[in-house]
Amino acid sequence: MTAALLTDHYELTMVQAAMDAGTANRRSLFDLFTRRLPEGRRYGVVAGLGRALEAIDNFRFGEEELCFLLERGVIRENLAAWLADYRFNGDIWGYAEGEIYFPGSPVLSVEGTFAEACILETVLLSIYNHDSAIAAAGSRMTAMAGERRCAEMGSRRTSEWAAVAAARAAYIAGFASTSNLEAGRTYSIPTIGTAAHSFTLLHDTEEDAFKAQLAALGEDTTLLVDTYDVEAAIRKGVELTEGRLGSIRLDSGDLAIMARQARDLLDDLGATDTKIMVTSDLDEWQIALLQGAPVDGYGVGTSLVTGSGHPTCGFVYKLVARAASDEPDAEWISVGKKSKGKNTLGGRKFAMRRLGEDGRAESEVIGLGAAPVNDGNDRDLLVPIITDGRRVYEASLEDARTRHADSLAELPLSARRISKGDPALETIILDEGGDVTTNPYQAAPVVTNI
Amino acid sequence: MTAALLTDHYELTMVQAAMDAGTANRRSLFDLFTRRLPEGRRYGVVAGLGRALEAIDNFRFGEEELCFLLERGVIRENLAAWLADYRFNGDIWGYAEGEIYFPGSPVLSVEGTFAEACILETVLLSIYNHDSAIAAAGSRMTAMAGERRCAEMGSRRTSEWAAVAAARAAYIAGFASTSNLEAGRTYSIPTIGTAAHSFTLLHDTEEDAFKAQLAALGEDTTLLVDTYDVEAAIRKGVELTEGRLGSIRLDSGDLAIMARQARDLLDDLGATDTKIMVTSDLDEWQIALLQGAPVDGYGVGTSLVTGSGHPTCGFVYKLVARAASDEPDAEWISVGKKSKGKNTLGGRKFAMRRLGEDGRAESEVIGLGAAPVNDGNDRDLLVPIITDGRRVYEASLEDARTRHADSLAELPLSARRISKGDPALETIILDEGGDVTTNPYQAAPVVTNI
Numbered sequence: 001m002t003a004a005l006l007t008d009h010y011e012l013t014m015v016q017a018a019m020d021a022g023t024a025n026r027r028s029l030f031d032l033f034t035r036r037l038p039e040g041r042r043y044g045v046v047a048g049l050g051r052a053l054e055a056i057d058n059f060r061f062g063e064e065e066l067c068f069l070l071e072r073g074v075i076r077e078n079l080a081a082w083l084a085d086y087r088f089n090g091d092i093w094g095y096a097e098g099e100i101y102f103p104g105s106p107v108l109s110v111e112g113t114f115a116e117a118c119i120l121e122t123v124l125l126s127i128y129n130h131d132s133a134i135a136a137a138g139s140r141m142t143a144m145a146g147e148r149r150c151a152e153m154g155s156r157r158t159s160e161w162a163a164v165a166a167a168r169a170a171y172i173a174g175f176a177s178t179s180n181l182e183a184g185r186t187y188s189i190p191t192i193g194t195a196a197h198s199f200t201l202l203h204d205t206e207e208d209a210f211k212a213q214l215a216a217l218g219e220d221t222t223l224l225v226d227t228y229d230v231e232a233a234i235r236k237g238v239e240l241t242e243g244r245l246g247s248i249r250l251d252s253g254d255l256a257i258m259a260r261q262a263r264d265l266l267d268d269l270g271a272t273d274t275k276i277m278v279t280s281d282l283d284e285w286q287i288a289l290l291q292g293a294p295v296d297g298y299g300v301g302t303s304l305v306t307g308s309g310h311p312t313c314g315f316v317y318k319l320v321a322r323a324a325s326d327e328p329d330a331e332w333i334s335v336g337k338k339s340k341g342k343n344t345l346g347g348r349k350f351a352m353r354r355l356g357e358d359g360r361a362e363s364e365v366i367g368l369g370a371a372p373v374n375d376g377n378d379r380d381l382l383v384p385i386i387t388d389g390r391r392v393y394e395a396s397l398e399d400a401r402t403r404h405a406d407s408l409a410e411l412p413l414s415a416r417r418i419s420k421g422d423p424a425l426e427t428i429i430l431d432e433g434g435d436v437t438t439n440p441y442q443a444a445p446v447v448t449n450i
Numbered sequence: 451m452t453a454a455l456l457t458d459h460y461e462l463t464m465v466q467a468a469m470d471a472g473t474a475n476r477r478s479l480f481d482l483f484t485r486r487l488p489e490g491r492r493y494g495v496v497a498g499l500g501r502a503l504e505a506i507d508n509f510r511f512g513e514e515e516l517c518f519l520l521e522r523g524v525i526r527e528n529l530a531a532w533l534a535d536y537r538f539n540g541d542i543w544g545y546a547e548g549e550i551y552f553p554g555s556p557v558l559s560v561e562g563t564f565a566e567a568c569i570l571e572t573v574l575l576s577i578y579n580h581d582s583a584i585a586a587a588g589s590r591m592t593a594m595a596g597e598r599r600c601a602e603m604g605s606r607r608t609s610e611w612a613a614v615a616a617a618r619a620a621y622i623a624g625f626a627s628t629s630n631l632e633a634g635r636t637y638s639i640p641t642i643g644t645a646a647h648s649f650t651l652l653h654d655t656e657e658d659a660f661k662a663q664l665a666a667l668g669e670d671t672t673l674l675v676d677t678y679d680v681e682a683a684i685r686k687g688v689e690l691t692e693g694r695l696g697s698i699r700l701d702s703g704d705l706a707i708m709a710r711q712a713r714d715l716l717d718d719l720g721a722t723d724t725k726i727m728v729t730s731d732l733d734e735w736q737i738a739l740l741q742g743a744p745v746d747g748y749g750v751g752t753s754l755v756t757g758s759g760h761p762t763c764g765f766v767y768k769l770v771a772r773a774a775s776d777e778p779d780a781e782w783i784s785v786g787k788k789s790k791g792k793n794t795l796g797g798r799k800f801a802m803r804r805l806g807e808d809g810r811a812e813s814e815v816i817g818l819g820a821a822p823v824n825d826g827n828d829r830d831l832l833v834p835i836i837t838d839g840r841r842v843y844e845a846s847l848e849d850a851r852t853r854h855a856d857s858l859a860e861l862p863l864s865a866r867r868i869s870k871g872d873p874a875l876e877t878i879i880l881d882e883g884g885d886v887t888t889n890p891y892q893a894a895p896v897v898t899n900i
Contacts, residue, residue, distance in 0.1 A: 001451070005632035006610040008603070009643030012631070013667055017645065021662035023652055030648070055610065068635045114652050121646075125606035126613055153458070156572050157762040159580035160456040160505070161611035181462070182455035185518045193460030195467065196571075198480070198769035201785040202473055202564050212471035217463055227787050306761040312607040312752055319648035335651040337677050 003055040004065055004086075008122045009074060015115045016079045024115040027323040027332070029348060032094070032108035032124060034101075035441045038136075038310035040420025043411065045139050045404060046107055047169040048131030049097035053391060055123050056088050088116055089389035093382050095351070096395060098135075098172050098403030100411065102364045104427045104441040106349040106382070107315070114322070121317045128315045130162060131169040133307035138173030139408065140284040140308065141300055143416045149176040149297045150287075151192055153279065154305030166305040172400045175300075187397055194249075200227040207236055220246035222277055225262075226253065234262060238269045247275040247296070255280065256293040263294035283308050288418050318344045343440050345429070351381040353410070353425075361410045364425045369432040379410075453505040454515055454536075458572045459524060465565045466529045474565040477773040477782070479798060482544070482558035482578060484551075485891045488586075488760035490870025493861065495589050495854060496557055497619040498581030499547035503841060505573045506538050538566055539839035543832050545801070546845060548585075548622050548853030550861065552814045554877045554891040556799040556832070557765070564772070571767045578765045580612060581619040583757035588623030589858065590734040590758065591750055593866045599626040599747045600737075601642055603729065604755030616755040622850045625750075637847055644699075650677040660690055670696035672727055675712075676703065684712060688719045697725040697746070705730065706743040713744035733758050738868055768794045793890050795879070801831040803860070803875075811860045814875045819882040829860075 018024035037044055061069075061083040069075045075083070090112025101107050108124065110117045142150050152170040155163035155178075167175075167183030177190040184191035195213055203209040210223055210233075219241040225233035225248045237245045248266070250258050255278045266274045275296035283303035290298075318337070323330040334346030350367040355377040365372040374380065385393040395403070408415065415424035431437045468474035487494055511519075511533040519525045525533070540562025551557050558574065560567045592600050602620040605613035605628075617625075617633030627640040634641035645663055653659035656678055663671055669691045675683035675698045687695045698716070700708050705728045716724045725746035733753035740748075768787070773780040784796030800817040805827040815822040824830065835843040845853070858865065865874035881887045 003610065005630075005635055006605070006613065007631050008605055008629040009631055009634075009641045010629065010645055011643075013643055014645050014649045017662045017666035018649065018652060020666045021653075021658070023662065026652060028648075028652065065635070069631070072634065072641065074631070074641070114648075118648060121648075122606050123610055126608065126610040129607050130609035130612070155456070155458055156575035156767075157579050158576065159609070159612040159615050160453065160573055160576040162580070162609040163456065163576055165609050179458040179460065180455075181457050181459055181519070181524070184459070184522065185455055185515075191459040191522065191524070193458055193463055195460055195464050197787045198478075198564075198568060198571075199464045199467065201769045201787065202468060202476060202478065202772055203471075208471070212467045212473065216467035216470045302762055311756040311761045317606075319651045322652055337647045337651065 002060050002062060002065060003058045003123050004061045005068075006055070006123045006126065007119060011119045011121055012069065012074050012079070015118055016075050018114055019079055019082065022326065025113045026326060027330070028112065028114040028117050028319055029321040029332070030110045030117050030121070030317050031106050031320045031349065032110070032128060032315055032317045033106055034103060034314045034316070036103045036314065037423055038314070041136065041310070042415045042417065042421055042424040043136075044101045044313065045132055045135035045173060046095045046097055046099045046101055047135035047172050047400070048127040048165075049094070049108075049385070049393070050397060050400070051131065051165060051168070052124055052127045053385070053393065055127060056120060056386070057391075059086065059088070059120065059123065061086055082115070086116070087389060088112065088120065088386065090116055090386070091388065092386040093384050095381055096383050096400070096403050098400035098407065099381065100404075100407040102423045102425055102427045104345065104366060104429070104439060105364060106351055106366065109349070125315055125317050127165075129312045131165055132313045132315070133311055134166045134169035134305060135173045135404070136313070137284070137304055137308035137310070138170040138175055139404065140418065141287055141298070141304065142174030143408070144284050144287040144291070144418060145298055146291070148295065150174070151176060151297060151299045152178040152180070152304060153299045154301035155180045157302040158305040163305065168397065170304055171397060172404055174401065174405060194222045195224055197224060197227050200224065206233055207240070210237055210240055214240055219244045222247035222249050224249045224251060226251055230258065230262065231265060234265050235269065238266065238271045238274070243269065243271045245271055245274045247277055249277045249279060249299070251279045255286075255295075256290055259290070259293040259295050284418055320344065320346045321348055345440055353379045353381055355379060355410065359410065360412060361425055364427040365430060366427060367430045367434075368437070370434070372430050373434065452510050452512060452515060453508045453573050454511045455518075456505070456573045456576065457569060461569045461571055462519065462524050462529070465568055466525050468564055469529055469532065472776065475563045476776060477780070478562065478564040478567050478769055479771040479782070480560045480567050480571070480767050481556050481770045481799065482560070482574060482765055482767045483554060483556055484764045484766070486553045486764065487873055488764070491586065491760070492865045492867065492871055492874040493586075494551045494763065495582055495585035495623060496545045496547055496549045496551055497585035497622050497850070498577040498615075499544070499558075499835070499843070500847060500850070501581065501615060501618070502574055502577045503835070503843065505577060506570060506836070507841075509536065509538070509570065509573065511536055532565070536566070536569075537839060538562065538570065538836065540566055540836070541834075541838065542836040543834050545831055546833050546850070546853050548850035548857065549831065550854075550857040552873050552875055552877045554795065554816055554879070554889060555814060556801055556816065559799070575765055575767050577615075579762045581615055582763045582765070583761055584616045584619035584755060585623045585854070586763070587734070587754055587758035587760070588620040588625055589854065590868065591737055591748070591754065592624030593858070594734050594737040594741070594868060595748055596741070598745065600624070601626060601747060601749045602628040602630070602754060603749045604751035605630045607752040608755040613755065618847065620754055621847065622854050624851065624855065644672045645674055647674060647677050650674065656683055657686055657690070660687055664690055669694045672697035672699050674699045674701060676701055680708065680712065681715060684715050685719065688716065688721045688724070693719065693721045695721055695724045697727055699727045699729060699749070701729045705736075705745075706740055709740070709743040709745050734868055770794065770796045771798055795890055803829045803831055805829060805860065809860060810862060811875055814877040815880060816877060817880045817884075818887070820884070822880050823884065
């Protein structure tokens with residue numbers, strides 16, 4: 001399926017009008033960024049870049065798409081002819097996937113003709129707003145889980161293809177595995193799963209169900225023990241495996257108390273190596289509260305795939321600079337909307353994470369029109385992604401996962417506090433001369449329309 | 451792309467274990483339902499059935515899928531052989547798309563062998579949980595908008611394919627149009643859109659931008675007037691069209707005040723037919739607050755596609771009955787998990803909306819094992835969807851939209867109150883003899899694990 005129609009109608013009417021007016025080929029620079037983090041969040045996590053590159057590659061208008069657009073009157077023949085040959089031939093750079101970002105961080109910059117850059121807006125925003133929301137929630141969960149493993153199990157609570165993307169974003173954020181088989185196939189993420197309550201209920205007794213599962217999946221499997229009576233189920237599971245049962249799963253009730261009771265019982269029965277996995281409406285706060293409980297792994301569903309209260313990121317895609325005229329050597333001018341609460345910082349941006357001598361991040365520095373001076377410890381944040389239409393970004397999903405872990409480790413410890421607070425780093429905007437200038441985002445008031 | 455891997459790993463390990471144990475062919479009945487509505491919501495809206503039917507039709511395991519599953523050790527050869535021929539050959543019935551539902555409503559029932567019904571769990575839940583969440587939010591918005599038109603514009607705030615499904619769900623809930631072109635193509639939903647701020651900023655002056663847009667899209671277009679100065683933009687738009695401008699769009703600031711000022715100015719300038727459309731973080735409360743403002747249409751994005759605070763529905767898919775043995779003529783027995791806060795009402799269910807003589811809905815009646823007696827005014831809610839593997843449900847998207855409007859009109863007026871409250875109808879559970887029995891869902895306490 002082409003990605004070309006995963007696009008708002010107005011992208012094409014704009015290009016149609018610009019083409020007719022002779023302005024469609026003006027060199028343009030769009031920034032993808034957010035004006036603020038979700039309330040109380042201390043950092044954001046870039047996720048979606050790998051998928052965005054696939055979407056750009058797959059952004060092709062075939063005969064069927066063009067017929068639809070022409071019949072509906074969205075475009076006319078001159079635009080149809082241009083779309084038929086559409087390939088993005090400009091430049092894209094931005095933050096590596098897995099990187100941490102803050103309000104105003106120029107997460108992705110797209111430079112090309114107005115037409116070729118404009119029509120990517122919707123699909124880029126869809127991917128970044130979704131994937132980064134999941135990664136940000138997931139990052140808080142893995143931070144709370146510490147050394148314990150987290151498994152993504154939310155496919156059933158989000159739409160079917162979003163589920164695949166969510167599994168990928170969660171993996172970037174440090175989740176160890178997913179329940180989603182398509183994510184396993186497409187992205188080589190480890191998949192896990194054993195049985196649901198229906199499997200126990202299918203059989204005449206719980207013992208029959210456990211025997212069937214152990215026969216098929218081996219003693220190292222995870223038995224779900226809360227269909228009837230947890231204690232009886234644990235005793236049966238240990239008995240059937242002579243103490244070699246891999247794991248049990250608790251999916252209801254007071255998990256802290258139940259985990260404690262289960263651990264004591266397992267230990268009493270000699271099953272000291274049997275692990276305890278918990279599921280059931282977990283989020284980062286529940287995971288934090290279970291830090292003291294004898295839990296070995298967390299299965300997280302709803303809260304993860306819905307961004308734990310923040311299912312979208314607030315990324316926007318704004319024209320920040322353009323050629324002053326249609327001449328090939330025209331100068332660039334900065335542009336930006338000036339609306340109350342929705343103003344945009346115009347101009348070409350550079351980005352650097354300022355690090356102290358101890359390697360700890362101190363601030364996010366955005367240079368307008370010129371790169372901030374790197375004092376030696378600092379880390380440049382912008383990497384080339386597409387150059388002259390050719391993909392140059394080759395980082396893998398594993399690279400993104402590593403990038404995320406490293407960038408998070410670099411932040412002050414306060415970044416990992418679960419309570420609501422300000423962004424972990426201040427974003428400092430420098431003008432072309434290197435002087436600090438006003439940051440319109442960091443302290444931007446929440447827009448209230450009424 | 452096949453839908454077969456949009457599935458949790460454990461669905462297949464369960465089927466593998468049941469196949470090895472000889473229980474995979476036991477006749478089984480699964481219900482898709484929710485134990486409770488999102489907090490404060492007064493009704494739910496069924497959406498996703500049409501998409502679920504496509505997914506079932508497309509639930510095929512090809513060579514590539516089977517190789518992946520075998521290599522990963524998810525399945526073995528005996529299950530691979532069965533999956534290669536997989537077609538759902540059972541029966542499905544449930545609520546029509548667009549119908550209203552309440553806690554415990556048997557929204558979808560799937561009967562077949564354990565294996566064939568079990569493996570549809572994840573994809574059915576993904577579709578229903580997402581689409582119904584969007585429809586429920588959308589229904590509250592169109593209810594608040596009354597006769598004014600709502601346009602779905604949230605593609606950029608949800609993942610790219612979820613956006614297409616969201617546009618479809620919003621249409622069921624009464625939205626007039628979408629910005630999403632793929633939804634226009636796939637589901638024939640009207641699409642709309644004109645221009646963003648970037649289009650104005652691309653041009654040397656706002657006048658140049660407006661002229662370009664009017665030339666390409668005609669005087670009936672919608673001009674976005676808040677890039678620089680709203681009053682100047684409105685004057686210019688009216689001047690360029692000699693008062694025949696179709697519409698203006700306001701996308702920032704205090705929309706109630708701005709709409710009033712814009713209306714007065716348009717009227718003063720003689721543009722009395724020019725409409726006012728508002729966008730910018732609208733939700734059902736903002737729409738309600740704008741009821742007194744001179745607004746002609748609402749464009750809704752983020753809040754709609756994220757379910758206005760409830761991005762997923764809490765639908766579960768539970769085994770509620772199965773054959774007592776593997777014999778072909780075995781009796782059915784009701785089954786259900788008994789966990790605290792997660793118990794399930796076992797058994798085969800019938801559903802009816804009890805209507806008064808005035809046609810007003812009075813209660814949701816669920817019969818266990820026997821259909822509730824229809825007193826003549828009542829409306830049976832279950833419709834056949836798939837019979838012996840053959841699709842018999844043929845309602846269109848327009849039918850779903852009509853069904854939703856009719857079902858909502860039938861509810862007590864309190865259903866449309868925007869404030870938080872109890873479900874608009876009580877769900878009454880009748881046992882096989884027609885006597886009222888305990889409803890485990892309606893008053894179920896919220897599960898608190900810690």
